[in-house]
Amino acid sequence: MIDKNNLSEIEPKLRAKTVKLLAMVAPSFVSDFEYPCIVQKLYDLGFDKITELTFGAKMINREYHKILKKSKGLVIASPCPGIVTTVKNKYPQHAKNLIKVDSPMVAMGKVCRKYYPKHKIVFISPCDFKKTESNACPFVDYVIDYEQLIVLFKKYKIKKRKCDVLFDKFYNDYTKIYPLSGGLGKTAHIKGLLKKDEIVIIDGIKNVVKFLDNPDPKVRFLDCLFCIGGCIGGPHTSKKLTIAQKRKKVLTYLKGAKSEDIPENRKGLIKKGSGIKFSGKCWF
Numbered sequence: 344m345i346d347k348n349n350l351s352e353i354e355p356k357l358r359a360k361t362v363k364l365l366a367m368v369a370p371s372f373v374s375d376f377e378y379p380c381i382v383q384k385l386y387d388l389g390f391d392k393i394t395e396l397t398f399g400a401k402m403i404n405r406e407y408h409k410i411l412k413k414s415k416g417l418v419i420a421s422p423c424p425g426i427v428t429t430v431k432n433k434y435p436q437h438a439k440n441l442i443k444v445d446s447p448m449v450a451m452g453k454v455c456r457k458y459y460p461k462h463k464i465v466f467i468s469p470c471d472f473k474k475t476e477s478n479a480c481p482f483v484d485y486v487i488d489y490e491q492l493i494v495l496f497k498k499y500k501i502k503k504r505k506c507d508v509l510f511d512k513f514y515n516d517y518t519k520i521y522p523l524s525g526g527l528g529k530t531a532h533i534k535g536l537l538k539k540d541e542i543v544i545i546d547g548i549k550n551v552v553k554f555l556d557n558p559d560p561k562v563r564f565l566d567c568l569f570c571i572g573g574c575i576g577g578p579h580t581s582k583k584l585t586i587a588q589k590r591k592k593v594l595t596y597l598k599g600a601k602s603e604d605i606p607e608n609r610k611g612l613i614k615k616g617s618g619i620k621f622s623g624k625c626w627f
């Protein structure tokens with residue numbers, strides 16, 4: 344399989360701007376980078392368009408809602424490739440319970456491909472599982488992790504400059520908590536569909552495994568992520584901050600986003616996702 348985390352291919356394209364590159368930033372980025380300062384820094388590095396995944400998360404939440412409305416047995420959330428891989432390898436009997444909906448990265452890749460077909464799409468990732476998922480996904484052309492991005496900023500002396508430049512398009516606010524444990528369940532409006540004891544939120548693969556070894560038959564929705572704390576605990580996120588500190592940063596980011604004055608043409612409106620099927624073959 345092709346390795347899309349190939350800096351020797353990405354760097355010259357970025358610096359020479361021979362190809363237009365679009366950055367799709369995972370919303371856990373606030374654990375490592377300041378917002379909105381990161382947007383200008385990405386432009387200065389060479390990107391032509393900068394988006395994040397929150398609109399993709401909003402669109403897949405709609406799919407989750409539809410599926411959970413009809414489901415009867417256990418369903419397992421699937422935005423985390425670490426969970427999908429573990430279930431498939433260790434619990435093949437539960438593979439059918441994985442929700443066959445795109446991850447926010449794949450969903451957003453589809454949206455960006457539709458609106459910017461000539462751009463190469465670069466995913467900015469908190470973990471290696473996402474790199475593997477990118478390799479299997481035709482809607483992502485390259486992937487860089489947070490630590491590599493910090494190295495690139497240093498290498499090309501990209502400093503904090505303008506901190507009033509916002510993401511280009513598809514802006515969404517409430518799904519900014521997606522990288523937190525339970526972020527999916529909180530934003531997919533499922534509480535009206537399921538009783539409290541039918542929903543279980545688990546972070547950290549050891550805890551997920553413990554549940555799957557002996558699943559509670561009452562549970563209908565397992566909202567789980569591989570890393571402790573969720574994606575803010577991803578292996579390429581900052582080691583200097585605790586999960587509690589990173590969580591606080593995400594919540595501050597959410598609060599700020601709610602008061603941002605986003606022009607209509609930059610918003611992640613549902614109609615922008617029309618005609619796109621947010622499920623497919625990237626991972627399943």
Ligand code: SF4
Pocket residue numbers: 422423424425426469470471472473568569570573574575576577578
């Ligand atoms: S929970 Fe961890 S492994 Fe899963 S997508 Fe997030 S950072 Fe990656």
